Amino acid sequence: MPNSRLITARFTYHRPARLAEALELLAGLPGARVLAGGTDLLIQIKTGETDPEAVVQVLDLPELSVFKTAGGLTVGGAVPLYKLEEEPLLAAKYTALHEAVRALASVQIRTMATLGGNLCNASPSADTPGPLIVLGAEAEIAGLARGKVAHRRVEMVKFFTGPGTTVLKPGELLAALHVPEPPASSGSAFLKLGRVTLDMAKVSASAYLERAGNSMRTVRLAIGGAAPTPVRALGVEQILTGTVFSRAAVEKAVTRVQESISPIDDVRSTAEYRRLMAPVILRDAILTAWRRAGGEAEE
Amino acid sequence: MTITLTANGKEHRLEVQPNELLLNLLRDRLQLTGTKYGCGLGECGACTVLLEGRPILSCQTLAVSVAGRSITTIEGVSGEGSGQHPLQEAFLEEGAVQCGYCTPGMILSAKALLDRNPDPSSNDIRHALRGNFCRCTGYVGIISAVKAAARKMRSARTP
Numbered sequence: 001m002p003n004s005r006l007i008t009a010r011f012t013y014h015r016p017a018r019l020a021e022a023l024e025l026l027a028g029l030p031g032a033r034v035l036a037g038g039t040d041l042l043i044q045i046k047t048g049e050t051d052p053e054a055v056v057q058v059l060d061l062p063e064l065s066v067f068k069t070a071g072g073l074t075v076g077g078a079v080p081l082y083k084l085e086e087e088p089l090l091a092a093k094y095t096a097l098h099e100a101v102r103a104l105a106s107v108q109i110r111t112m113a114t115l116g117g118n119l120c121n122a123s124p125s126a127d128t129p130g131p132l133i134v135l136g137a138e139a140e141i142a143g144l145a146r147g148k149v150a151h152r153r154v155e156m157v158k159f160f161t162g163p164g165t166t167v168l169k170p171g172e173l174l175a176a177l178h179v180p181e182p183p184a185s186s187g188s189a190f191l192k193l194g195r196v197t198l199d200m201a202k203v204s205a206s207a208y209l210e211r212a213g214n215s216m217r218t219v220r221l222a223i224g225g226a227a228p229t230p231v232r233a234l235g236v237e238q239i240l241t242g243t244v245f246s247r248a249a250v251e252k253a254v255t256r257v258q259e260s261i262s263p264i265d266d267v268r269s270t271a272e273y274r275r276l277m278a279p280v281i282l283r284d285a286i287l288t289a290w291r292r293a294g295g296e297a298e299e
Numbered sequence: 300m301t302i303t304l305t306a307n308g309k310e311h312r313l314e315v316q317p318n319e320l321l322l323n324l325l326r327d328r329l330q331l332t333g334t335k336y337g338c339g340l341g342e343c344g345a346c347t348v349l350l351e352g353r354p355i356l357s358c359q360t361l362a363v364s365v366a367g368r369s370i371t372t373i374e375g376v377s378g379e380g381s382g383q384h385p386l387q388e389a390f391l392e393e394g395a396v397q398c399g400y401c402t403p404g405m406i407l408s409a410k411a412l413l414d415r416n417p418d419p420s421s422n423d424i425r426h427a428l429r430g431n432f433c434r435c436t437g438y439v440g441i442i443s444a445v446k447a448a449a450r451k452m453r454s455a456r457t458p
Contacts (some may be wrong), residue, residue, distance in 0.1 A: 010317070046339065
């Protein structure tokens with residue numbers, strides 16, 4: 001279907017006020033799609049990529065609008081991204097996530113789009129999954145079990161199952177993201193390469209480090225845009241965890257990122273370029289995270 | 300479905316279809332044609348309007364989803380008075396307009412910035428206008444105009 005100023009597809013519109021009501025609606029409308037900010041779904045409807053019989057807009061659910069920073073970060077699935085961008089504590093403590101949100105598209109998109117929507121759309125190039133993975137986040141998923149609202153939790157890295165697909169079963173909603181509070185001796189960073197700043201990433205890197213003196217006590221790393229889902233760079237993590245920090249050691253270790261990724265050629269970049277750049281931005285993300293953890297990183 | 304919608308301070312009661320986009324409601328039914336259709340895909344920002352003072356893309360917003368809310372378009376940017384907003388004056392003075400198609404969206408995004416940050420740096424302005432494409436001017440005049448408007452607005456505020 002050609003892109004035009006109109007949406008020609010027909011669907012019914014539902015706007016539940018509570019989580020239970022939303023889940024009941026979804027259970028009764030198997031052909032429905034969940035609508036949050038609409039910045040992905042409405043384009044997919046317009047271009048005919050999806051043709052739902054109904055949309056269920058979840059922006060009014062108080063259960064999905066929670067935004068708490070005390071004792072770890074809790075962000076409801078329907079919290080718009082600008083709220084994360086404007087929260088000073090996010091920049092200070094959950095730096096990689098804050099950088100990813102700021103790097104995401106435009107002010108207009110961040111005003112409309114939600115964190116849950118960015119995750120559920122499950123683009124391999126999306127910006128927010130990597131930081132959530134390295135910060136150790138969990139997804140809280142809500143569904144109906146014997147007519148009652150039931151919740152389950154999934155580690156962020158296991159949330160994605162392929163391009164555009166997640167562990168969410170039909171009728172389930174991504175209720176919230178829970179991120180443990182990083183200790184004082186930690187630092188994180190997110191970097192992306194795009195053609196222009198508005199674009200989605202050709203390849204992105206997220207790093208989280210905990211420092212113990214001159215050593216890296218904990219290392220978690222993720223790459224976006226270079227595999228069917230965001231992936232952890234486990235080989236690199238294993239080499240660096242528990243070792244004394246040195247730039248040379250980081251330079252050497254990041255070459256192992258190749259075993260974690262399987263990039264393709266697409267509209268945004270080539271597999272070759274992604275293979276060349278993944279270790280470079282991963283190195284830069286690690287060095288930045290180390291400095292933020294209070295470590296010295298010689299130039 | 301019947302909704303109420305406030306556009307530029309005026310309340311409207313409208314019958315809308317679930318698949319009706321805010322862009323088309325504003326342009327075709329309220330004759331607020333200053334809001335432009337550009338790419339239709341959320342890239343260009345020509346369709347930008349303010350929802351409760353924050354910039355959104357009217358071509359990616361269902362009209363029904365903003366029921367009960369308040370929208371500002373370029374036609375309402377100067378408020379009640381018949382004069383121009385300082386941003387509109389500055390865009391003219393600094394030569395920030397060539398074909399003009401991006402200008403309504405550009406001014407609304409800039410207004411949302413200046414309403415929150417009265418003294419933005421060039422980087423703040425670039426960050427705020429990242430979602431508004433201009434294919435004529437090269438942006439230099441636009442950034443000067445936003446700075447000039449910020450100065451006007453600050454000096455108007457100082458007694």
